[in-house]
Amino acid sequence: MKHHLNNIIVLILVVFTSCTDVVDVDVPEAVPRLVVEASIDWEKGTQGNEQFIKLTMSTPFFDNLSNTDVAGASVKITNNTTNQEFVFTDQGAGIYGTTAFVPVVNQTYTLEINYQGETYIAEETMTPVVDIDEISQARIGGFNDEALEVDIYFNDPPNQENFYFFRFEEEGDLLPELLAIPDEFTDGNRMKVFFEKEDDEDIGQEEFEPGDVAYIKFHGISKQYFNYIDLLIEQYDNATNPFGTVPATLKGNCINPANPDNYAFGYFRLSQVISVTYIFQ
Incomplete structure (x- = not known):
């Protein structure tokens, strides 16, 4: 029985070691720009x-x-x-x-x-860029009605094509959240944009809590x-x-x-x- 067990172990080692061949893949390289x-x-x-x-x-x-x-x-x-x-x-x-x-x-x-x-x-x-009309916080209106969010309100000028770009970042973030929006369906109306975070253990993200700091940049941009x-x-x-x-x-x-x-x-x-x-x- 011990002899057969040794043979099985040797066979397993052979199978696994035979799968360690290095495969070289040619990756095309673009000219530096x-x-x-x-x-x-x-x-x-x-x-x-x-x-x-x-x-x-x-x-x-x-x-x-x-x-x-x-x-x-x-x-x-x-x-x-x-x-x-x-x-x-x-x-x-x-x-x-x-x-x-x-x-x-x-x-x-x-x-x-x-x-x-x-x-x-x-x-x-x-x-x-137009002026920000109001900034407030809420727990209703975002993707999660229990999570804190910051709401930004502004008035879109009527009868003209406008485009906006937002950059949201919590203090300590490595990467910002980006949002670009047109006024195609909201021309001349009061507009609202919100910034919210949900708990996500995979990326170590947590919901906003009182005392947290958010940095917001609001741009007017060309089409x-x-x-x-x-x-x-x-x-x-x-x-x-x-x-x-x-x-x-x-x-x-x-x-x-x-x-x-x-x-x-x-x-x-x-x-x-x-x-x-x-x-x-």
Whole structure:
């Protein structure tokens, strides 16, 4: 009996060790591209003169490179009406900044980046944001009628197409919650947006409690940027869904006129924004 048991153990070891062959899979690698993080956000009620743009290079998915910051680029934004230029100087770590920017609502600007003999161009309009009418908290109206939520109310201007972008973040969060909405079916009405969290042990998330702090950013955005960020949010939400659609390459508005195939990733956005810190009671 002991002899047969030894044979079975040997057989099991042979079966398992025979399944440890290494399979090499060739993963296609894309050519590195310039990545542009150019969110020109004008805090409502401020001058908006201090602005920053970050430039990096994309890397293969399995690459462990720690430094992809872009140095030595030439970066400027031009007001298309006045032709006033705002030069962004290299601050190091891929950051380019200026303290002289002049934001004007409904004004169109052009971003120009020159790097390693390539020129990248993007055009956008500084989009205003309406005032927040009321911020309150409640337990009714969200997905869970027992969970605390913060409610943001604002009045949508009538007879015009508007798009809004919200960034919600609880103090201590690693990633924010993002929401982009149009006024397609709510034109001219009082609108409400809420931020709520439900208990989720898998990700270590808990409901809001009195004393918790939430940071809220409310942007007015262009239709062009709405289309971009809405797709980006959809791809992000589908990342954990095994039945979700396969993510596709999402192009921003940074083009390369002389070499269209060598476009840049990212987006040039100009947005007026309201920032609010809310403490739950």
